[in-house]
Amino acid sequence: MPDASPARRSPSTTTRRLCAAVHLDSGLAERVVAELTDDPRRAVAPSVGLDLEPVLCHALRARLLGTVRDAFLTVAVVVALILAPRTTAAVLLLGAVAGLCRSKAVRGAPPAGRALLAAALVFGLVTAVGAVLTVAGSTAAAPGGELDRVVAAVGAAPGGRVWAALAVLAGCAVAGHLAHLWWTATTLTAGTHPAPVRASTARRVAVVAAAQRGNVAFSRGDPFVGAGPPVRAWSVAVALRAIDSGGYRPRSPATLDPVLLRRHVGQALQGLGDGTGHHGVPGLTVTSYLAADGVRGGGDPLLEDGVPLPLASREAVDAVVRAPQEGLRHYDRVVIVPRARAVTTAEGRPVVPPDDGDGHVSVFVHTSIEASVVYVELSAHVLPPVRTACFVPAPVVHLELLTQLTAAPWRLTRTAAHRLRTLARRPDPGGWHDHSARLGIRDLVGDPTAALPALEATKYVKIVERVVVEAVADFLERYDLDATSFRAEVPTTR
Structure with a gap:
């Protein structure tokens, strides 16, 4: 934990x-x-940009x-x-x-x-x-x-x-x-x-506070739970073919380590956030991410006392990269939380103050090498800003007093019934259980009508996508492998 x-x-x-x-x-x-x-054994979706x-x-x-x-x-x-x-x-x-x-x-x-x-x-x-x-x-x-x-x-x-x-x-x-x-x-x-x-x-609040900082997402239906709706996704599989350069070839395609490919792509993505001014993307972080099936049985090594373990070490991530399976996949998660810099003129006069935005972009990159085939998958998700109604109170309407009075007995009865149902549950710690996180809290308050943040998110998705493509191609060329077919297979951005 x-x-x-x-x-x-x-x-x-x-x-x-x-x-x-x-x-x-x-x-x-x-x-x-x-x-x-409600369910003390339910996993918590990793949170970004909030506590x-x-x-x-x-x-x-x-x-x-x-x-x-x-x-x-x-x-x-x-x-x-x-x-x-x-x-x-x-x-x-x-x-x-x-x-x-x-x-x-x-x-x-x-x-x-x-x-x-x-x-x-x-x-x-x-x-x-x-x-x-x-x-x-x-x-x-x-x-x-x-x-x-x-x-x-x-x-x-x-x-x-x-x-x-x-x-x-x-x-x-x-x-x-x-x-x-x-x-x-x-x-x-x-x-x-x-x-x-x-x-x-x-105790449950303490578990949630710890689990939100993990890098493992347990979900049966959405491996990117909490990242927002998808805006772009593609995958490419290309056979590794050596280029006859006439020189020394350091390693054959069959012996390439997929961890080296992942680290090479990760370093290229980290470089996007380096530098100041226009040389770096503000608010960019790159972290490892494991998508796990939420249905787990007793004795599973991903559980501790029936509760999912949300944090995987670097060694565990590398092991999953080398031996991927159906119920556990690795990704590199690129998160961009736009923090607008202060805009000043050449003389230093302020034009626009800095702004701490509340939307963010997540790009998940999966790379693997199996059977002399390189596979690259990219999935981009955007969480729009928080809608205004969530933090700007609406004007008080006198009819609200009447509706609150009428609905009070019904709400009280519903709350009591929900509490009784929760207490009546008898979990079996040794049996199979669906620990899946059903949604991210941030997904509930997004404003999809915000136009300018959507345009900004599109820009960052294309920047990350271009860096991924160039990094994979550069990795192949370093080992005297043909990168032309890979570039041709990548879908053209629109």
């Missing part, structure tokens, strides 16, 4: 924005907690604050139902309709769909009122019967219990909302991230 408590540094822009995002979006906080803590520990701690605190608020509002709803059940039911129904109209599905629907939904709601309300009056009219045998009593009840002034129920609902909704905002602001402005309440959760 990597070191769980490295030297503390100031949090990155991405980390700060995600810590705020889990408080602004309760659904995001639930997904973060579920992915990282998962404070993000997870803030997500746990955001979920706790939301649960406390929901419990408070649920008690208020129960008290109001005791005081005035029909009035409280009408308020809850109104909140449900408001929540439905403000849901993402409705807001994302075309105007015709929203108009149709509004017409259906109005028709349903009119139909329900008409049905009640019809039933009441049919039971009225004479003047002064049931219909007159219904009309009198509708037109009568609300009683004291009704006003008390409305006061409880309104007062508790406002108080719960303000208290939640105050505790959230206190949590975000604190000097350190909040500590988990339960000891078992604190």
